[in-house]
Amino acid sequence: MKDKKESRREREKFRQRQEMLAAALELFSEKGYHNVSMHEIAEKAEFAIGTLYKFFKNKEDLYKSLITEQADRFHQALTKAIEEPDDEIEKLRNYVKTKREVFAANISVIRLYFAETRGASFNIKAGLDKEIRKRYDQFMHTLAAVFERGIKRKRFQKIADPYHLAVALDSLSNAFLLLWLDSPEDHPFPENPDVILNILFKGLVYT
Amino acid sequence: MKDKKESRREREKFRQRQEMLAAALELFSEKGYHNVSMHEIAEKAEFAIGTLYKFFKNKEDLYKSLITEQADRFHQALTKAIEEPDDEIEKLRNYVKTKREVFAANISVIRLYFAETRGASFNIKAGLDKEIRKRYDQFMHTLAAVFERGIKRKRFQKIADPYHLAVALDSLSNAFLLLWLDSPEDHPFPENPDVILNILFKGLVYT
Amino acid sequence: MKDKKESRREREKFRQRQEMLAAALELFSEKGYHNVSMHEIAEKAEFAIGTLYKFFKNKEDLYKSLITEQADRFHQALTKAIEEPDDEIEKLRNYVKTKREVFAANISVIRLYFAETRGASFNIKAGLDKEIRKRYDQFMHTLAAVFERGIKRKRFQKIADPYHLAVALDSLSNAFLLLWLDSPEDHPFPENPDVILNILFKGLVYT
Amino acid sequence: MKDKKESRREREKFRQRQEMLAAALELFSEKGYHNVSMHEIAEKAEFAIGTLYKFFKNKEDLYKSLITEQADRFHQALTKAIEEPDDEIEKLRNYVKTKREVFAANISVIRLYFAETRGASFNIKAGLDKEIRKRYDQFMHTLAAVFERGIKRKRFQKIADPYHLAVALDSLSNAFLLLWLDSPEDHPFPENPDVILNILFKGLVYT
DNA sequence: GATGAATGAGTTTTCATTCAT
DNA sequence: GATGAATGAAAACTCATTCAT
Numbered sequence: 001m002k003d004k005k006e007s008r009r010e011r012e013k014f015r016q017r018q019e020m021l022a023a024a025l026e027l028f029s030e031k032g033y034h035n036v037s038m039h040e041i042a043e044k045a046e047f048a049i050g051t052l053y054k055f056f057k058n059k060e061d062l063y064k065s066l067i068t069e070q071a072d073r074f075h076q077a078l079t080k081a082i083e084e085p086d087d088e089i090e091k092l093r094n095y096v097k098t099k100r101e102v103f104a105a106n107i108s109v110i111r112l113y114f115a116e117t118r119g120a121s122f123n124i125k126a127g128l129d130k131e132i133r134k135r136y137d138q139f140m141h142t143l144a145a146v147f148e149r150g151i152k153r154k155r156f157q158k159i160a161d162p163y164h165l166a167v168a169l170d171s172l173s174n175a176f177l178l179l180w181l182d183s184p185e186d187h188p189f190p191e192n193p194d195v196i197l198n199i200l201f202k203g204l205v206y207t
Numbered sequence: 208m209k210d211k212k213e214s215r216r217e218r219e220k221f222r223q224r225q226e227m228l229a230a231a232l233e234l235f236s237e238k239g240y241h242n243v244s245m246h247e248i249a250e251k252a253e254f255a256i257g258t259l260y261k262f263f264k265n266k267e268d269l270y271k272s273l274i275t276e277q278a279d280r281f282h283q284a285l286t287k288a289i290e291e292p293d294d295e296i297e298k299l300r301n302y303v304k305t306k307r308e309v310f311a312a313n314i315s316v317i318r319l320y321f322a323e324t325r326g327a328s329f330n331i332k333a334g335l336d337k338e339i340r341k342r343y344d345q346f347m348h349t350l351a352a353v354f355e356r357g358i359k360r361k362r363f364q365k366i367a368d369p370y371h372l373a374v375a376l377d378s379l380s381n382a383f384l385l386l387w388l389d390s391p392e393d394h395p396f397p398e399n400p401d402v403i404l405n406i407l408f409k410g411l412v413y414t
Numbered sequence: 415m416k417d418k419k420e421s422r423r424e425r426e427k428f429r430q431r432q433e434m435l436a437a438a439l440e441l442f443s444e445k446g447y448h449n450v451s452m453h454e455i456a457e458k459a460e461f462a463i464g465t466l467y468k469f470f471k472n473k474e475d476l477y478k479s480l481i482t483e484q485a486d487r488f489h490q491a492l493t494k495a496i497e498e499p500d501d502e503i504e505k506l507r508n509y510v511k512t513k514r515e516v517f518a519a520n521i522s523v524i525r526l527y528f529a530e531t532r533g534a535s536f537n538i539k540a541g542l543d544k545e546i547r548k549r550y551d552q553f554m555h556t557l558a559a560v561f562e563r564g565i566k567r568k569r570f571q572k573i574a575d576p577y578h579l580a581v582a583l584d585s586l587s588n589a590f591l592l593l594w595l596d597s598p599e600d601h602p603f604p605e606n607p608d609v610i611l612n613i614l615f616k617g618l619v620y621t
Numbered sequence: 622m623k624d625k626k627e628s629r630r631e632r633e634k635f636r637q638r639q640e641m642l643a644a645a646l647e648l649f650s651e652k653g654y655h656n657v658s659m660h661e662i663a664e665k666a667e668f669a670i671g672t673l674y675k676f677f678k679n680k681e682d683l684y685k686s687l688i689t690e691q692a693d694r695f696h697q698a699l700t701k702a703i704e705e706p707d708d709e710i711e712k713l714r715n716y717v718k719t720k721r722e723v724f725a726a727n728i729s730v731i732r733l734y735f736a737e738t739r740g741a742s743f744n745i746k747a748g749l750d751k752e753i754r755k756r757y758d759q760f761m762h763t764l765a766a767v768f769e770r771g772i773k774r775k776r777f778q779k780i781a782d783p784y785h786l787a788v789a790l791d792s793l794s795n796a797f798l799l800l801w802l803d804s805p806e807d808h809p810f811p812e813n814p815d816v817i818l819n820i821l822f823k824g825l826v827y828t
Numbered sequence: 829g830a831t832g833a834a835t836g837a838g839t840t841t842t843c844a845t846t847c848a849t
Numbered sequence: 850g851a852t853g854a855a856t857g858a859a860a861a862c863t864c865a866t867t868c869a870t
């Protein structure tokens with residue numbers, strides 16, 4: 001019974017934490033790290049400012065937690081996507097499909113994520129940067145392995161170094177998904193979402 | 208004679224403005240918008256803070272001017288690169304070559320530029336964003352036109368919508384150039400810089 | 415039996431209170447009133463913060479209780495010291511000896527005590543001040559009475575008003591004891607601890 | 622003419638600084654370091670909070686400057702007092718007289734000064750402490766030298782080590798002056814202010 | 829026209845205290 | 850009766866911006 005109580009409290013704590021992170025995410029992705037105050041976050045999450053500081057030791061810690069947890073979810077989903085199907089081509093298709101879903105469902109986090117991994121991220125004093133980039137690199141190597149195995153199994157021609165192919169797929173999918181999600185009026189989602197893959201899959205120049 | 212004086216004054220003003228922007232660029236690209244103070248910029252540029260405010264009505268305006276002018280230089284260089292050669296394939300080659308040079312020479316601005324166009328750019332309250340994106344879109348259409356003409360002239364297969372091809376080339380070149388510039392130890396520049404183009408140019412899957 | 419239980423509970427309460435005060439004393443004397451938090455005290459005393467507030471209505475009250483009780487012990491020891499011997503000269507000797515022992519054994523409290531009685535004591539909003547000063551005054555009169563009786567009994571010359579002599583002995587002994595305790599390397603304890611008294615005695619005592 | 626302007630500005634700056642320090646002194650001596658906020662000081666001095674921070678880099682710096690400057694004035698006055706007269710006995714008399722004047726005129730600073738040199742001073746994170754104690758020690762040695770010379774010149778009996786005599790005079794004069802200044806109703810200033818010296822002199826001076 | 833001193837709104841963070849469990 | 854989670858007032862400090870000289 002003590003345990004039960006403990007666990008109820010645990011769960012309650014977790015729920016509160018999630019609410020704080022959710023409020024912070026919404027504000028950060030809308031206005032950026034430096035244009036959001038801790039008071040604002042506390043208010044949006046409907047907690048006292050002191051309570052916020054009970055959960056996160058300072059603003060940077062809150063931001064770091066937010067980004068790291070979201071990036072983990074993101075990378076886990078993608079990792080799972082390329083692990084499940086057996087065939088390499090299907091792995092890539094599943095990768096694009098999953099990424100598209102994650103982007104669509106979490107466009108605001110994605111923005112934050114790109115601010116960290118692409119642009120010059122000085123929002124946050126060094127550190128987060130490294131943490132996230134490490135995870136990103138890990139995933140890229142996993143993706144490269146898919147290409148490598150595909151080449152070995154003669155599913156793919158070796159038109160480039162596997163790691164380069166991974167980089168290519170990553171950047172192409174980012175670019176197209178952002179294009180379609182950013183301005184759906186000008187650039188509606190294509191009927192066949194394989195567009196991204198086709199660019200890689202087909203050869204461009206007459207042979 | 209009045210004119211001459213005026214124009215000397217004009218030129219003098221322009222020079223001062225450039226000095227301010229140069230100081231600001233160095234600081235912003237090193238530390239980020241929010242970690243640089245107007246005093247710091249004034250000091251580095253060797254002007255009084257009041258003088259800085261004579262040239263730019265506020266910090267945001269200074270930043271906007273900086274980014275916009277740099278983006279213009281960038282786009283002009285790229286536009287020229289795809290205008291000069293006659294053949295479409297050479298245009299694309301020249302595009303990648305020029306981009307590579309501009310990136311290498313201005314990596315710090317490029318970072319700032321990506322923070323604006325890619326990641327969630329809230330450094331700056333809405334507005335800058337639009338201004339730059341418009342210029343970016345314009346350039347993308349120019350690039351798309353190259354693909355379109357190439358397809359018409361049977362230099363390229365129509366493996367995708369020309370605009371999509373432009374997006375693809377843009378994102379691939381960004382990704383690879385950043386990869387190589389970011390960590391030259393892990394990812395050295397390839398002997399053959401056509402790597403980027405080859406991915407597009409060759410076909411991936413066996414046919 | 416009720417009584418016994420009550421008294422056991424009483425004793426238990428008293429013990430807890432003492433533990434709290436002991437923890438507080440250690441922290442206050444090490445870091446000063448304003449650099450110690452109630453949480454810190456609670457943690458050191460191994461009680462919940464709420465329990466601390468059951469015993470002391472606020473931080474000031476806790477501090478007051480602490481200082482007052484320590485000052486009482488201090489004054490009681492000194493009072494006893496000048497009551498026990500019969501001869502006035504021996505009383506004074508015993509006073510210095512006892513003070514020396516108390517200082518040596520409680521240097522940290524002594525610091526706190528002086529912060530209250532000497533320096534501008536604003537650690538604590540008015541009040542404590544008065545309480546302690548009253549006790550101090552009482553003791554000074556007791557000490558003055560020793561000199562008075564000594565003069566009457568022709569043990570001492572009347573070189574000054576008895577109260578002034580008390581003030582003199584008090585300040586001299588404080589100064590020398592602090593000198594010796596503060597930096598024992600530079601100012602070691604003299605072989606003959608009568609040094610303090612000798613300064614007064616040379617003029618005071620009939621020879 | 623440039624110089625004149627400069628110097629006017631200099632003087633203006635100095636005057637402002639003095640006003641800030643005066644406001645701070647009044648507040649600190651009334652309420653103590655931790656019970657005075659920078660806003661309060663700014664308001665009392667009739668400056669904006671930002672201006673206060675232009676003159677002192679933080680609260681501690683302001684406090685340190687205040688105490689150090691006042692302590693210097695204090696020690697300089699006392700040093701001068703024991704340098705001027707030729708005869709050792711007159712030096713001591715002048716010392717007590719000067720101290721009495723300084724105490725009377727600056728009772729609030731004196732409080733602050735004692736809080737630093739006597740009581741456990743944690744108001745301020747280490748440092749100030751040392752700085753002031755050093756000055757204090759220097760002065761004590763100067764005072765000890767007076768006793769030493771007096772003994773050599775047979776003006777004084779050698780009833781104790783010269784440094785001890787200095788400590789004795791210092792503590793006695795502090796104690797009596799504070800006694801008289803603190804509660805003039807209970808302990809009025811004696812007609813003959815030599816009371817303090819007499820206590821020492823009875824044993825000290827050859828008769 | 830340039831200057832830079834002065835401003836004060838706004839930010840992060842701490843901590844004494846309360847009160848529902 | 851004990852607990853400790855939650856509170857929010859208040860503090861130190863920064864920095865974009867103005868305006869008198």
